[in-house]
Amino acid sequence: MTDTLSDWNLLTLVGADRPGIVSRVTRVLYGLGCNLGEASMIRLGGNFTIMLMVSGARPDAEILDALAPVAGELGLRLHLDPLSGGLHQHLLPNxxxxxxxxxxxxxxxxxxxxxxxxxxxxxxxxxxxxxxxxxxxxxxxxxxxxxxxxxxxxxxxxxxxxxxxxxxxxxxxxxxx
Amino acid sequence: MAILDILKLPDPRLKQVSESVASFDQVLRDFIADLEETRLAGPSAVGIAAPQVAHFQRIVILDLSGRPKTPNHGHLVLINPEITHWKGFAMGREGCLSVPDYTGNVIRATQIRLKAQDADGVEHQYEMEGFEARAVQHELDHLDGLLFVDRVVSRRTDLHRRKVYK
Missing domain, CATH: 3.30.70.260 (ACT domain)
Structure with missing residues (x-):
């Protein structure tokens, strides 16, 4: 299970919205052998935004290099930041x-x-x-x-x-x- | 008495539709006792349905007696339950013994009329509202092989959809 990996990264992608962004990006990540955790995608002001937990099975530079062609083609800005914590840390609102x-x-x-x-x-x-x-x-x-x-x-x-x-x-x- | 194993997602048996109860005998009473013990052994669940322990009969236990501020009928054993009327709808957050570590928003009717037998086969009618009505709808879904994750909506879902005029 991915939860045993403590080295999660947070991938942030922002850009003009169009169909197919999620599939293109996640296909690249899958190809690298990365696991995905919790994610939140939403349109803000007509823009595509996503924050995605990506397990760091690969060095950051390798993930960024692999995503660069897709990000370039789709006009997406991207960030990859180390993330402390992991899955199964939900708190319930009251x-x-x-x-x-x-x-x-x-x-x-x-x-x-x-x-x-x-x-x-x-x-x-x-x-x-x-x-x-x-x-x-x-x-x-x-x-x-x-x-x-x-x-x-x-x-x-x-x-x-x-x-x-x-x-x-x-x-x-x-x-x- | 025994604590039974709870089926957890993605166990395909949770999709199974349960059969009506025909015999109101000691076997049924023994099972209900085990089901109740199982409910109490886990995280504070207000209800449990028989198929959650791989027993595919239309049996539900509901207990809101610990919530004095919530209108409720206390501890109920509902056999062959059937909702006969629905009214209103509201979004609320649900979780489930069969879906650990996940909660989501589900739209449910706010008022229902329920017909069900008790452990002796005697039929009862209940008028339920709010949290109790939500709990019944959640448990009855189990009897039809449905989980709340099959009904989860985004928190941005518009509860009062605009009418579409033709």
Whole structure:
């Protein structure tokens, strides 16, 4: 199993989106004998982005050299960084924070500063700008772990509501069946 | 009493559809006791289904009695269970004894009406909501050879899809 390999790398690829990027890249990695671990691919602003755990069965230079032709052809920028840790290190969230408001600079810093002050550990964060172009709305969903109660967190975030940002704190109840 | 082995993904037997229970006898009661012991031996699962221990009969144990803040019917043994009505839907995070170290988002009905027999073969009707309704749907899926990983959706999935007007 790949988990016995402690030498994971984190491969980051960014570029203009088009069909077939994942298959081309992973085929090269497979050809090198690399294993893949956890991955997160998403389009951001119409761009292709992926972060991918790649086991370091090969020297970094060899992985980068092998990917260079594909990256060049597809116009992808790539990074390969050593990664401490490994698989099977999941933490389960117990709190969800939903934020929405007229888009303005500083919403993320305001919300996350308050959460950090409460010892809230953000495990997942996704955000988007919705609404009309003239009236953008910033929407953010956070899932994380906190020992504080819903009431305590809601109370700490309440000042934001007064400033026109809607913040909802709710439990994440993971069902094990 | 015995703690039974739990089948884990990718064991193909988890895809098997279970048969209805016809005999409500001591053999059934003994099996239910083993199934309960197995549930309690593992990580705090609120439910377990017979096929998870390679016993392909339509038997589920559900126990939300430890969650006083969640509307629930306590400890239930559900034989030949059948959902007769569904209402509403919500996304929630699920994990499974048969899928260690993975959780994912699944869309389930928020209110259900359930028909099931107990260990003596007596039929009952239940109105369930929220977490208990979710747990029942998760366990009943096992009886039909489905796992929650067969239903996982991306966290970006739009729960309230825009209507498409023709």
């Amino acid at each position: 709190i969800q924070v939903r934020v929405a408001g007229a888009d303005r600079a500083g919403i993320v810093a305001d919300v996350t500063e308050i959460l950090a002050g409460q010892g809230f550990n953000i495990l997942e964060l996704e955000s988007d700008v919705a609404g009309e172009r003239e009236r953008p709305v910033y929407i953010m969903n956070i899932q994380g772990y906190s020992d504080q109660t819903i009431e305590t967190l809601s109370g700490a975030l309440a000042p934001l509501t007064e400033r026109g940002v809607s913040v909802d704190v709710s439990p994440v109840d993971v069902l094990i069946g």
